[in-house]
Every structure is written in structure tokens, then in C-alpha cells.
Amino acid sequence: MDVRYSISPSGEKFALPTQKDYEKEFARFKEIVKKQKAMGREIVVVMGVGFVGAVMGAIVADSVDKKGKPGKFVIGVQRPSVRSFWKIPLINKGISPVKAEDPEVDPMISRCVLEKKTLMATFTYDVLSLADVIVVDVQCDFLKESLGNCRTGRVDMEALEESFYVIAKYIKPDCLVIIETTVAPGTTEQVAYPIVRKIFRERGIKSEPLLAHSYERVMPGRNYVASIRDFWRVCSGVNEKAKKRVVKFLNEILNTEKFPLTALDRPIESETAKIVENSYRATILAFLNEWSLFCERNGVDLIKVIKAIKVRPTHSNMIFPGPGIGGYCLPKDGGLGLWAYKHILGFEDEILKITPMAIDINDTRGLHAAQLVRDALRNMNRPIAAAQVLLLGASYREDVGDTRYSGSEVVVRKLAEMGAEIRVHDPYVEHWWEFEAQDTYPGVGQSRARFFRNQERMKELRIQKELFKAMKGADAVIFAVPHQDYLNFEPAKVVKTIGQPAAIIDCFGILDDAKIEKYFELGCEVKGMGRGHIQRIKDSVRKRKPGKR
Numbered sequence: 391m392d393v394r395y396s397i398s399p400s401g402e403k404f405a406l407p408t409q410k411d412y413e414k415e416f417a418r419f420k421e422i423v424k425k426q427k428a429m430g431r432e433i434v435v436v437m438g439v440g441f442v443g444a445v446m447g448a449i450v451a452d453s454v455d456k457k458g459k460p461g462k463f464v465i466g467v468q469r470p471s472v473r474s475f476w477k478i479p480l481i482n483k484g485i486s487p488v489k490a491e492d493p494e495v496d497p498m499i500s501r502c503v504l505e506k507k508t509l510m511a512t513f514t515y516d517v518l519s520l521a522d523v524i525v526v527d528v529q530c531d532f533l534k535e536s537l538g539n540c541r542t543g544r545v546d547m548e549a550l551e552e553s554f555y556v557i558a559k560y561i562k563p564d565c566l567v568i569i570e571t572t573v574a575p576g577t578t579e580q581v582a583y584p585i586v587r588k589i590f591r592e593r594g595i596k597s598e599p600l601l602a603h604s605y606e607r608v609m610p611g612r613n614y615v616a617s618i619r620d621f622w623r624v625c626s627g628v629n630e631k632a633k634k635r636v637v638k639f640l641n642e643i644l645n646t647e648k649f650p651l652t653a654l655d656r657p658i659e660s661e662t663a664k665i666v667e668n669s670y671r672a673t674i675l676a677f678l679n680e681w682s683l684f685c686e687r688n689g690v691d692l693i694k695v696i697k698a699i700k701v702r703p704t705h706s707n708m709i710f711p712g713p714g715i716g717g718y719c720l721p722k723d724g725g726l727g728l729w730a731y732k733h734i735l736g737f738e739d740e741i742l743k744i745t746p747m748a749i750d751i752n753d754t755r756g757l758h759a760a761q762l763v764r765d766a767l768r769n770m771n772r773p774i775a776a777a778q779v780l781l782l783g784a785s786y787r788e789d790v791g792d793t794r795y796s797g798s799e800v801v802v803r804k805l806a807e808m809g810a811e812i813r814v815h816d817p818y819v820e821h822w823w824e825f826e827a828q829d830t831y832p833g834v835g836q837s838r839a840r841f842f843r844n845q846e847r848m849k850e851l852r853i854q855k856e857l858f859k860a861m862k863g864a865d866a867v868i869f870a871v872p873h874q875d876y877l878n879f880e881p882a883k884v885v886k887t888i889g890q891p892a893a894i895i896d897c898f899g900i901l902d903d904a905k906i907e908k909y910f911e912l913g914c915e916v917k918g919m920g921r922g923h924i925q926r927i928k929d930s931v932r933k934r935k936p937g938k939r
């Protein structure tokens with residue numbers, strides 16, 4: 391028989407379970423749960439141990455009751471797919487399946503698994519039957535059909551719907567199901583509830599399912615754990631009982647004394663809150679795109695403009711957009727709302743205008759970064775085709791290893807389309823699966839490769855770990871993400887390492903004016919997103935050193 395394997399990002403190989411493993415695994419968990427129940431612990435199953443579920447599970451497992459004793463035993467359930475199975479054995483060894491800058495994540499997972507013994511993971515759905523509470527953290531994607539037009543996209547609820555069916559089939563009637571997944575508004579009441587209720591009736595269960603919604607605001611990064619545990623929550627339930635239970639559960643595991651809970655009347659309100667919250671953020675970022683272009687064309691430095699405005703406390707949440715807005719949430723959440731309006735809630739008119747426009751602007755901002763690289767190289771008489779371009783930062787934001795929908799991907803794909811040779815460095819990313827596995831990641835036929843030509847060989851792209859080696863001989867260097875490692879580069883050292891003057895592209899306002907000036911003095915060309923004042927610095931260097939470009 392063929393054994394199939396799942397390989398972790400660090401290269402560890404784990405054989406996928408076979409049919410005979412399931413029975414043994416469930417028998418083992420039944421024994422474990424019996425002992426845990428005897429200790430008075432509530433059994434919590436977290437479905438999907440990805441970026442959210444892995445850390446949420448650990449937070450629940452780490453929580454203590456009023457006497458300071460662990461009150462919950464957590465089982466993470468994960469589909470045993472080739473892509474994700476490795477997360478299970480890793481958790482069971484006490485190793486975090488997510489790489490995080492937050493120093494709390496690794497010790498928390500190892501403490502809960504190895505010392506407190508309140509956290510385990512498995513592949514068998516049978517454990518759902520042992521749960522008092524289920525927390526659903528599987529993904530719900532929004533698939534785009536074209537770049538820059540999210541109206542042609544659709545929601546992919548397959549994984550989520552599958553979990554609702556599985557949950558309904560296995561759970562005890564009084565098990566509380568908390569959907570944390572960001573869903574299309576209406577999902578809890580109009581998709582999950584009918585599925586669970588129908589299967590309950592088939593199973594002869596007369597009681598109402600206890601479904602609740604409470605969305606995550608987690609930010610993987612330096613404050614990963616705090617962004618779940620020490621953060622405000624919104625929740626709701628399909629009925630009073632579910633609402634009461636979800637409020638009780640969240641009060642037991644989160645720091646709700648300092649960060650109070652908001653309980654809304656209906657799940658569609660909590661679902662809408664999440665979508666509006668993220669669409670608002672996507673919109674203020676997209677709004678700055680046009681002013682970024684305005685600044686570039688009129689000698690204005692947007693970085694200084696934002697800083698000046700933010701002195702006013704009323705405008706303190708203005709943020710510079712960088713080379714696009716990535717992460718798993720902001721590029722898709724507005725799309726979930728757009729789709730729900732029509733396909734769950736049944737409306738045909740187009741009342742949502744700003745939300746999809748913001749997503750489209752954010753999705754295409756990276757194209758402009760690539761154009762700046764092209765223009766800077768042109769000013770140095772180096773054609774973009776065959777130029778060696780080094781991109782610093784593959785992830786979607788600083789100091790995290792999450793590359794999902796990062797602006798950097800669009801920059802790289804556009805440059806590759808124009809014929810550039812690309813090198814990439816990122817201290818937090820081991821594998822840039824969006825390229826390495828572009829035929830199957832994030833799903834078959836879903837890669838953004840399909841929006842560009844010349845992408846076939848991009849599968850060979852590998853993250854370089856040695857920064858100085860990556861710099862050698864580069865024609866252009868793009869500061870794409872403000873990772874800590876990149877903030878204090880000295881221009882003289884950079885140019886010396888490269889071995890020649892290069893085009894320097896600042897996508898995030900990383901370079902201060904003194905550094906920009908220094909790069910020009912060293913014979914480099916500098917361009918920056920939203921940084922129109924660079925031309926002025928260039929002119930003044932040229933005036934002082936007429937020989938320089």
C-alpha cells in the first residue's frame with residue numbers, strides 16, 4: 391500500500407494515518423477524556439489548528455479557573471491532508487505549528503502539551519462526540535477570478551460547510567458550537583443552523599442546536615497571544631441559551647475584566663461587525679493609495695504628511711499602505727459581505743461600492759511598486775529584463791512569517807512578467823509556498839500566477855537566508871516590508887555588499903532623508919512609494935556633485 395506523507399515547513403516527514411489508525415486513535419482519546427472529565431475539566435475541541443486555531447487552542451488550554459487550576463482540556467482537530475497533517479504530530483510534541491515573533495507562543499504550547507497536559511491534537515472527527523464546546527477555526531475563503539475586480543469573485547465555503555456537517559453528525563445535543571471563522575454575514579443562522587438542525591432531527595435529537603458566533607481579531611506577530619486573550623470580543627448566539635453559554639465560556643478563558651465582551655442580539659450582527667471592521671481598515675488603506683500617487687507626482691513625502699496629520703488624535707489610525715494590503719483577512723472580508731448580500735440575503739442591487747473598490751485598489755498597488763523598480767533601473771540605463779532584483783520581505787507585514795496575499799507577491803510576479811530575475815530574502819519565511827507550490831497553493835487554479843505571463847519558472851523561487859549573499863551583484867533592491875532586520879541598514883555597507891550602485895526602492899517609508907541622500911551620493915537611484923520629495927534630494931546631490939547621475 392502507498393504511504394502518503396505530510397511534510398512540515400522545517401522538512402520533517404509524517405506518514406498520513408490509514409483507516410486502521412482511526413479506531414485506535416479514538417479509543418486512546420476516550421480514555422484520556424475520561425480522566426480529564428474526572429478532574430472536572432470541560433472538553434473543548436478546536437476545529438482547524440491553523441494560524442488562529444493553534445494559538446486559540448493553547449489559550450483555552452492555558453486558562454485556569456477561580457482556584458487557579460486548569461478547567462479545560464483542549465483537543466485540536468485537523469484534517470489529515472498532505473498539506474496540513476504535520477500540524478498534529480508537531481502539536482503533540484509540544485511544538486507550535488505556527489512561527490511567531492511573539493515569545494509567548496512557543497512556551498505556551500509546550501507548557502500546555504508537556505507540563506499541564508491540557509492540549510493535544512488529533513485527526514479523528516470522532517472526538518467531536520466527546521466535546522462540551524467546539525470552537526470552529528477553519529478557513530472560509532473568497533476566491534477572486536480576476537486581479538483588481540473582486541465583484542467577479544465568490545465565497546468558497548466548502549471546508550466550513552463540511553465542518554458543519556461533521557459537527558452535526560457527531561456532537562452531543564447540548565454541545566456549544568462557537569464559530570470563530572470570519573464568515574459571510576448570515577452564515578450562522580442561514581447556513582450552519584439549518585444544516586445542524588436537519589441532522590439533529592435525523593439523529594432523533596429534538597433540542598435546538600447551540601450555535602454561537604464570536605469572531606477573532608488575532609494579529610499574528612509580536613502580540614499574537616495578547617491579540618486573542620487580552621483583547622475585546624464580540625459574540626452572539628442563535629438563541630438565548632447559546633448566547634449565555636458563549637458569554638460564560640469567553641469570560642472563563644479571556645481577559646474580559648480588562649477587555650470587556652460585547653454580546654450582540656443575533657449572529658448576523660456579530661458577523662457583520664467583523665466584515666465592517668475589516669472593510670473599514672481596508673478602505674482607509676486604499677484611500678491613501680491615490681494620495682500616495684499624488685505625492686509621488688508633486689514632490690510631497692506622504693510619510694511626513696501622515697505623521698503631521700496623526701498628531702491630531704482623531705486621525706491617529708492613518709496607516710501607510712506599503713506595496714499592497716495582504717494578510718488573510720483584509721483582501722477577502724469585504725468580498726464575503728458583497729457575496730452574502732446577494733447569495734445568502736437575496737438582494738440584487740449594488741449598494742456596496744466603496745468596500746469592493748478598496749479591495750481592488752489594495753490588490754493592485756503592488757503593480758505600481760514594480761513600475762518604480764522598472765523606472766529606477768531605466769534611469770540607470772539598465773533594462774528591467776534580465777536585471778537582478780532583490781526583494782527584501784515576502785510576508786504581508788513586518789516581523790511575521792505569514793505570506794498570505796502579501797503585496798510582495800504581486801511585485802514579484804509583475805517584475806517576473808517584465809523579465810527580471812528575482813531573489814528574495816525574508817528572515818521569517820522558510821518557504822514562499824505561493825511560488826514554490828503555485829500549482830496547488832492556495833488551491834488548484836487559485837494562484838495569482840494566472841493573472842500574469844512568464845510565471846512557470848517562478849516555482850523555482852527560493853527564499854534566501856543569507857542576506858549579504860543575496861545582495862551581491864543585485865541591480866535593484868526593494869525594501870518591501872519593514873522587518874526589524876532591514877531598518878538600520880547603512881547605505882555605504884549596502885552598496886559595498888552589492889558591489890555596485892543599485893536601484894533602491896522604498897515601499898514602506900523605511901529610508902529617512904539622510905539615507906536617501908547617501909544612496910544618491912553613492913551613485914544609486916532611489917524611488918519610493920508616496921515619496922515625491924526624493925526627486926528634490928536627488929537634484930540637490932546632483933547640484934553638489936555634477937558628475938553623478
Ligand SMILES: NC(=O)c1ccc[n+]([C@@H]2O[C@H](COP(=O)([O-])OP(=O)(O)OC[C@H]3O[C@@H](n4cnc5c(N)ncnc54)[C@H](O)[C@@H]3O)[C@@H](O)[C@H]2O)c1
Pocket residue numbers: 437438439440441442443467468469474527528529530549550552553570571572573606607608609610718719
Ligand atoms: N490569520 C489571521 O490573522 C486571522 C485574523 C482574524 C480572523 N481570522 C479568521 O480565522 C479563520 C481561520 O483562519 P486561519 O488564519 O487560522 O486559517 P488557516 O488556513 O491557517 O487554518 C485553517 C485550518 O483549518 C483546517 N481545516 C479545514 N477544514 C477542516 C475541517 N473540515 N476539519 C478540521 N480542520 C479543517 C485547515 O487544514 C487549516 O489548518 C478565518 O475565517 C480567518 O478569516 C484569521
